[in-house]
Amino acid sequence: MRSVLLSTIRASDMSSALPPENERLQLPEGSIFSERLELRMVTYRDLHALLKIHRVEEVNRYLPFETWRGMDDAEIWFDKVRQRHRDREAIQWVICDRTSGAICGSCILFGYEHDHERIEIGYGLGRHHWGRGVAREAVSRLISYAFDDMAVRRIDARVDPRNDASNGLLERLGFTLEGRQRERQLLKGELVDVNLWGLLRSRWPQAQK
Ligand SMILES: CC(C)(COP(=O)(O)OP(=O)(O)OC[C@H]1O[C@@H](n2cnc3c(N)ncnc32)[C@H](O)[C@@H]1OP(=O)(O)O)[C@@H](O)C(=O)NCCC(=O)NCCS
Numbered sequence: 715m716r717s718v719l720l721s722t723i724r725a726s727d728m729s730s731a732l733p734p735e736n737e738r739l740q741l742p743e744g745s746i747f748s749e750r751l752e753l754r755m756v757t758y759r760d761l762h763a764l765l766k767i768h769r770v771e772e773v774n775r776y777l778p779f780e781t782w783r784g785m786d787d788a789e790i791w792f793d794k795v796r797q798r799h800r801d802r803e804a805i806q807w808v809i810c811d812r813t814s815g816a817i818c819g820s821c822i823l824f825g826y827e828h829d830h831e832r833i834e835i836g837y838g839l840g841r842h843h844w845g846r847g848v849a850r851e852a853v854s855r856l857i858s859y860a861f862d863d864m865a866v867r868r869i870d871a872r873v874d875p876r877n878d879a880s881n882g883l884l885e886r887l888g889f890t891l892e893g894r895q896r897e898r899q900l901l902k903g904e905l906v907d908v909n910l911w912g913l914l915r916s917r918w919p920q921a922q923k
């Protein structure tokens with residue numbers, strides 16, 4: 715009885731913590747395309763490909779979850795994604811090569827704040843796909859989607875200062891480094907700083923040049 719009561723309280727706490735229906739993310743109806751890539755919402759069938767990507771230590775080094783050891787880890791991750799989709803609190807895509815259909819990686823929009831017209835972005839690619847401009851193309855397309863289709867005004871990204879590739883990517887895309895939070899997170903047993911990057915819609919056309 716007590717555990718039933720507690721779970722009821724927890725469930726109601728969680729739903730009251732969510733913004734009202736009309737202030738949550740709209741899930742996209744179809745894929746988003748760029749020249750070489752298709753971004754489509756992740757499904758269970760993508761987990762094998764994502765496991766190949768996230769079982770590599772180097773890929774996961776700066777990501778906020780441990781390196782996956784098997785399908786169990788992939789499924790735990792996917793359960794969380796599904797919950798976030800149900801709550802319309804985040805949108806998780808896989809990044810596919812339009813020619814081969816291969817999954818190169820994934821990207822996410824989350825932390826939407828309707829009143830402040832703001833959202834946060836995240837991404838990760840399989841090791842074999844680094845250095846080919848895939849992230850630039852995918853993240854750039856996602857930025858246009860956020861500004862044009864979601865009408866946000868500002869996009870945030872938080873990055874470990876040691877993650878040269880990710881910091882370099884954001885700079886290349888026209889983000890501004892707005893600050894650094896010291897010892898912001900305990901990541902895999904280590905206290906780490908976080909770089910705060912931001913991009914404004916009013917700056918996006920210029921940033922693309
Ligand atoms: C970060 C990541 C997505 C970059 O992907 P990528 O496809 O290799 O990046 P791109 O080839 O599109 O490079 C775009 C720009 O990023 C910058 N960049 C990429 N790799 C870089 C590196 N190792 N050092 C510095 N800058 C780099 C460059 O400015 C580059 O522009 P250029 O090609 O005109 O020089 C990839 O390294 C990755 O998946 N890392 C593991 C997961 C991760 O850390 N995600 C981010 C968490 S915040």
